[in-house]
Amino acid sequence: MTDIHKLAGTIDGAARDARAIAQLSAGTTLTLEQAYAIQKASIDLRLTRGERRVGVKMGFTNRAKAVQMGVHDIVCGRLTDRMIIEDGGTVDFARYVHPRIEPEIAFLLKAPLEGVVTPAQALAAVEAIAPAMELIDSRYENFKFSLEDVVADNASSSGFVVGAWHRPDIDCSNLGIVLSFDGRPVQIGSSAAILGHPLRSLVAAARMTAAGGERLEPGWIVLAGSATAAEPLRRGLYVEAEVQSLGRVAFTIGN
């Protein structure tokens, strides 16, 4: 029998100690449903310690990411306030195992979204949109995992940084995006790489969150997923994403 709470504790411990572990699927057979139950239970452990839920992240909404990681299904994960990186701030490298960064678009919700919604309904629930980056840090050795492993591990989510919020009437369907390290571009893409339109990712977030028995809440942030492949981070870097019409978001990695 798969012990959801024991495996959630294993994942939670690895994340707290910034320690890589073997894939859960190496020791047990996991269904996707069990993987999402482990994700929920591991995040519940954080909430019990006082962290606050602030939203949802979507993953593998972009082909370049799916190819990079060998996972071809859209996944979602949970964001808490402890994952927030201040725009312009500094992150402590020692908190992570093998962190990577990806440029994203963030939605801030003003109304709940639940279940099957149209892109127009999704847009009507959006208060604002912003340039963002997600710091992913798989808890698995060598950043390697199956679909079930990565879902159990909160879709690798470890940190995120959001830039200035803009009114949602900006057309975000095809915005140029540049990720740079110390001023040098390392990834170039477009928001169109996110399911053809980032709003489709918000639609998927509403559907998948409802399948997990929750809804997207007003005040929550939804990260639409990376517009490019992810880039490994190293100590001392100045990391910036610039999104056309939305501006820049940045942070430094401490030594």
Ligand code: OOG
């Ligand atoms: C999983 C997370 C994928 C995205 O934006 O596609 C993701 C991973 O690549 O480790 O966050």
Ligand code: MG
């Ligand atoms: Mg991401």
